[in-house]
Each structure stands twice: as C-alpha cells, then as structure tokens.
Amino acid sequence: MRGTMVDVRTEDGVADAYLVRPERTDPLPAVLFYMDAYGLRPRLYEMADRIADRGYTVLAPNLFYRGGRAPHVDLGGLADPEQRGRIFAALMPLIRALDTAAITRDTGAYLDFLAAQDGVAAGPVAVVGYCMGATNALRAIEAHPERIVALASFHGGRLATEEPDSPHLGVGRITGEVYFAHADQDPSMPREQIDRLEAALDAADVRFRSEVYAGAEHGFTMSDTAAYSAEAEARHWEKLFELLDNTLPTPSQSESSSPGK
Template structure:
C-alpha cells in the first residue's frame, strides 16, 4: 500500500512515498529505496511495492526535490535529447554529498514511522553510489546495502564510494552488468581490491548478457526479466539475512 509523505531535509520539503505489504501486516524491517536517474514514476512504485510485499516497510524519497516539479520522465527518457539534457543537469546538480546529508532526515522519517533499524538501503543507477555512501556515513543505521547497475562506484573522484570501504559496517551486495560504460572493468577491479583490503562483508556479481538498467521494468530494450528476477532473489536474500 502506497502513501505520500513530505520530509523536511536540508534543501526543503522532500516529496516521498512509503510502501507497506498489500496483504497482511507483518513487517520484517525498513528499507530506504533510492530511485534511478529518471526519478519517481510507476516503475519505481512497482519495484518499491514488490519489496514491500516481501515483508518490508519501504521509503522512497524524491532525490531531485530541489528542482521542484519536473518531468514526468520514463525509462526511455534518456533517448530524447531534451529530456536527457534536463536529466543530466539534475543528476549533476544533485550531488552524492547532498543525498548523504539528506539521509539524516530520511532516517528520522523512518524512526517517525516506528522503525528503529538497523535498516536496509538499495540504490539503482546513479543511486548505487549514494546507497554505499550513506551506509558509510551512518554505519550504525544500516545493516545491509545493495547497488544495482550503480555508476562510478570506483571512479577517480574524491567522493567515490570505494574510498569509503573501511567505513561501511553493513553487508554489501553489488550487482553489475557485464558491459556497462558507467562501471567499466577497471573500476570493478578497483572496487573489489578496496573492499577486499578493508575486510568488508561484500559480494560483487556480474550479470552476463544484460545492460545498464536491466532491473527496471520500464527501461524499453534494456529490461531483462530473467536478470531482474535474479536481482530480486539476491536483494531479498540480503535483506532477509540482515534486517531483523
């Protein structure tokens, strides 16, 4: 069941949505769900609700809230030059540091809904690195973190999440496409090396034959049903084993 709420964060009011199981009231724990680059839309609703129906309280905040009303966008919006230009601007001007700062408000919102944690956090596309970064910033608040087709997870930038490996106490799962320009092989190697050296509890799994965005049902020509099902199995196993 979906419900709209507003969360007050550093940049203003954040339109957000909570999801609870459609049937039954048993909730195993709470999960922070970070959207992909096209923002909140029916595909994100469907994914968040599917996670909720597995027994979780899910919070999905609009990470682009600083731009006010925008879109609507869809999974194919990057194929339109005008939409792509707007989305790239929004992605670039909503920094990982902003999302990390805002997460204190998201955690407070989860607490306000009666969930004390520790929580799970999952991010898709641009939010994969954000999920890892918030797990590093709030290590006592997150028991599990997952990234799917995350971009720039071991980039040559000072805010790259692989530099935070030793700060993450949560169990980590990273699912990547075998060919993804946003996370090329050299970054994969750098990521694994950093997390292996840190002693973190992590797994990185390459999904052969899929492309960036394969988990999201409205990504025309990219969504892969078999790969998406596999991602759900991995995600639910991670949360079921870590969130109490």
C-alpha cells in the same frame, strides 16, 4: 498493501516520497529505496511494493526534490533508446547537484523520518539503490554505518573512479553487508572500476559480494526502459531478497528461525 505519497522534511527543504508497507499492525524493518536517474514513477512504486510485500516498510524519496516534485520531465519515451538518452541529458543537472554532502544530509533525514513512524521497528535499516541511486546508496551506508545494516546496489555507475571523492574511497566505514550487481555492458562501470571497488572492499575487510550480470545493460532492472532484461531483473530480486533475509529479517522470519520452530 498501503502505499501513499508523503513529505519528508530535510535540512534543505521538503522531499516528496513514496511510503509503502503491508496491511499489518506490527512494527516492520525498513528499507530505503534510492531511485534511478529517471525518478519516482509507477515502475518504482511497483518495485517498492514488491519489497514491502516481503514484510518491510519501504521509503522511496525523490532524490531530486531540490529541483521540485517528481516527475521533473516527461518520461513517456523511456522505452525508446534515443528518447531515453535525451531524457537522461535533461536530468543531468539534477544528477550532478546531488553530491556527497547533500546525500549524506538527506539520508539522515530519511532515516529520522522512518524511525518516527509507528509501523517501523527500532534498529538499523537496509538501503537498495539503482543506477545513480546505487551510487548514492553506497555514499549513504558509508555516512551512516551505525544506522544502515545492508546495501544492495544494482547497475550503479562511477562507483570507483580516480576522482578524489570517488565513492569507493569510503568503504572502510562500512560495518554492514553489501551486494553489488554490475552490468557487463555498462560504460559507466567498466571492468577496471569493478576491480578497483572489489580491491577496496577486500582491503577494508567488508562483507560483500560483487557480481557481473552477463548480457545486461546499465538499467537492466527497469521494465519501462529500453535497457530492461527480464532474466537479469529476476536474478536481481533473488539476490536482493537473499541479502535482506540474511541482514534484516522480518518478524515472521525471525520467529521461524527461533529454537523450537
């Protein structure tokens, strides 16, 4: 596995990012990895590596680059619920600054960066997002439907609010396939928002699956936080790889499914 920090130039500056791919020379499909609110850190590098190990080039950008390079705060207390709350509050200004226009511009830059890499196959990519990264991943596939073929959203919040810029209002632009995993104990994505999101996806005839993970909290995939659930994390990997296999197969998968194989 080859993982390294890179700089991605955007319209608004330079984003530090983690880029990883297997030790192979053939061009591989790409996955954009959108971080949770706590930002780039060892846990996210570990998760990006696991996706890359399946045969993908993965780019995990620091979505908060306008506020400086990662990390932005001391993340040592994430495993403690009280400290986790304080850390989240400290990051809130950066979260709020990342509006739809900013993530749309940034996503275009990340896609251009991936397309320019020698080890990336031509064609569309997939995007996976966690927490606020899931919200912004939904915005990304809505803004760039011709370049993003699939979205996997895990414990995303505020996906279908009553605000005029709610992410669910743009799902009619999606042409790919999407998967949403919700935590059943997530005040940022209550049942009424899940229903509203699913209704919008149905009305737009989007190919989607939307599931609620019983007993899971917001942030259930993150093993370095107090919200972690090993059972929910395992299910999330199963569903993520199922989506990637169906929508963005790796070269080895494509060969094995060819006639005569």
